[in-house]
Structures are given as C-alpha cells and as structure tokens.
Amino acid sequence: MGLALHCRYDRRKGIAPSPYPSLSLAEEGLTVGFSGGLCYDRKDAWQGLCRQDRSRGLIMDKLTRYSTEELKCPQCGKVHMVKRYAVVNVTEKPELKEQVLMNKLFVFHCDQCDLTAPLTYETVYVDSKKQLLIYLAPEKTSNVEKSLAEWQKLDFRHKRLVDNLNDLKEKILIADNLLDDRIVEFMKIEHLKQLENEMKDDNLLNILFDYQGTQYYLMVFFEKKGIGRIPVSQEYYRDVEHRYSHRMGKKIDKNFMEVDMRWAGDIMFDRN
Numbered sequence: 047m048g049l050a051l052h053c054r055y056d057r058r059k060g061i062a063p064s065p066y067p068s069l070s071l072a073e074e075g076l077t078v079g080f081s082g083g084l085c086y087d088r089k090d091a092w093q094g095l096c097r098q099d100r101s102r103g104l105i106m107d108k109l110t111r112y113s114t115e116e117l118k119c120p121q122c123g124k125v126h127m128v129k130r131y132a133v134v135n136v137t138e139k140p141e142l143k144e145q146v147l148m149n150k151l152f153v154f155h156c157d158q159c160d161l162t163a164p165l166t167y168e169t170v171y172v173d174s175k176k177q178l179l180i181y182l183a184p185e186k187t188s189n190v191e192k193s194l195a196e197w198q199k200l201d202f203r204h205k206r207l208v209d210n211l212n213d214l215k216e217k218i219l220i221a222d223n224l225l226d227d228r229i230v231e232f233m234k235i236e237h238l239k240q241l242e243n244e245m246k247d248d249n250l251l252n253i254l255f256d257y258q259g260t261q262y263y264l265m266v267f268f269e270k271k272g273i274g275r276i277p278v279s280q281e282y283y284r285d286v287e288h289r290y291s292h293r294m295g296k297k298i299d300k301n302f303m304e305v306d307m308r309w310a311g312d313i314m315f316d317r318n
C-alpha cells in the first residue's frame with residue numbers, strides 16, 4: 047500500500063509528464079499506418095531505393111534513409127506527402143533522436159481536420175555510438191524475418207526487436223541512462239506484485255521506464271486512473287541487477303532480442 051502514496055495519476059490525455067503521450071491516442075484507435083491497407087499508396091521509388099541500397103551492401107544500410115509517400119488522412123481523406131524512414135541513424139543525425147522522443151518523427155498530423163496520430167511502420171533505429179540497434183516491426187512478417195537476418199550480421203552489442211513506438215522510445219531512454227533494459231523489465235515484474243490492489247478495479251495497460259535528472263521512474267498506465275509515476279532509486283536498480291545478473295547469463299546474445307516483461311517473467315519464474 048505504501049507504493050500507492052508515491053503513485054500519482056494524471057488523467058489528462060496527451061499531456062502527462064512522460065515521453066509516451068501516444069499511448070492514449072493509440073487507445074482511442076487513432077493510429078495511422080502505412081501498412082494495414084487503409085490508406086496506403088506505395089510509390090515505386092521506395093522499392094527502387096531499397097533494391098539499390100541492398101546491392102551497395104550493409105554499410106550503406108546503416109545510414110538514415112527515407113522515402114516520401116502518399117498518405118490519406120483516415121478522418122477527412124486529405125492526401126499528404128509523408129516521410130517514411132527505413133533507417134533512422136542518430137549517430138549521423140542526432141536531431142532525429144529528439145524528434146522520436148518528442149513524438150515528432152513517427153507521427154501523422156492533418157492540417158485540414160487537425161487529426162494527430164502515431165504513425166507506426168517498420169523501421170530500424172541505429173545508434174552506433176551506443177552500439178544500439180532497435181528494429182521496430184509492428185508485425186512479424188516473412189519479409190521482416192528476412193530483413194532481421196540481414197541486420198543480424200552487423201556487429202552491434204545491443205540488438206532489440208520491438209513492435210511499437212513506446213517500446214522503441216523506452217529502449218532509447220534506458221540506453222541514455224546507460225542502463226540495461228533487461229534489469230528494467232525485472233524491476234517492472236517486481237512492481238506488479240505491489241500493484242495488485244490497484245489492478246482489482248482497473249486494467250493495467252503498460253509499465254514504461256522514464257527519468258528526470260538522476261531520478262528513475264516506472265510509468266504505469268491504467269485504463270481508468272490514467273498515468274501514474276512510481277519513483278525507483280538507483281540503489282534499487284543495482285540491487286535488482288545484483289540479484290538477477292547471474293540468471294540472465296553472461297553471454298551477449300548476437301541475435302535480436304525481444305526484451306519485455308514476458309522475457310523477464312520467463313527467467314524469473316523459470317518458464318521456458
């Protein structure tokens with residue numbers, strides 16, 4: 047119960063003190079996608095660019111590239127020209143990282159009807175300095191598998207696979223703090239037990255890492271209560287690290303890992 051005292055909720059949508067406002071938008075079904083068949087007009091140029099880059103080899107692939115594609119507003123039908131990023135390399139273009147975190151890159155805005163919605167599609171986030179490679183794939187298609195196999199060849203220390211923008215942003219924030227996302231997932235599971243009371247009359251939608259200065263937080267997203275913030279200390283992080291590091295295995299996984307609460311739960315509860 048002591049935990050609830052620290053957990054502040056903000057019912058206002060989209061203006062919570064978090065980098066994750068798109069979650070509430072997504073809840074309302076206002077996501078816009080290039081795929082999904084709704085309003086997608088693939089330009090031949092896009093296909094051509096992909097093929098061209100492949101022939102040049104992987105070094106070329108690591109650089110930022112995008113195509114400009116037509117996207118019809120799902121609300122009013124106005125056609126927009128929208129940049130679609132195949133690769134976002136923040137070592138090459140650091141400003142793109144800020145844009146991702148501030149929901150300015152993967153977002154759709156219609157100047158006619160004022161609709162703003164997260165724009166999720168397959169993309170690769172590259173931070174060479176941090177040795178971080180995050181593959182965002184909303185769906186795991188056979189093309190994604192093929193592409194993953196190609197990216198797998200790159201010698202990056204941290205390779206992660208995520209299926210939504212919030213997870214992508216969370217991985218970036220964790221790396222910014224030089225923390226291990228696997229430890230963060232263990233921290234979340236440990237807090238689940240303490241959130242049981244709050245979950246009796248409300249649905250817990252997600253838990254995401256956030257920070258302010260040197261203070262870490264776990265943001266909890268409830269359906270009715272809204273967004274809450276649980277402070278977690280650096281000492282606690284180190285304690286969790288100490289307790290679980292031997293179970294995670296010392297070896298570095300060369301493949302893309304899906305590190306989420308299920309991953310941590312499997313280890314914590316010895317599930318296969």
Ligand SMILES: [Zn+2]
Pocket residue numbers: 119120121122123124156157158159160161
């Ligand atoms: Zn519109």
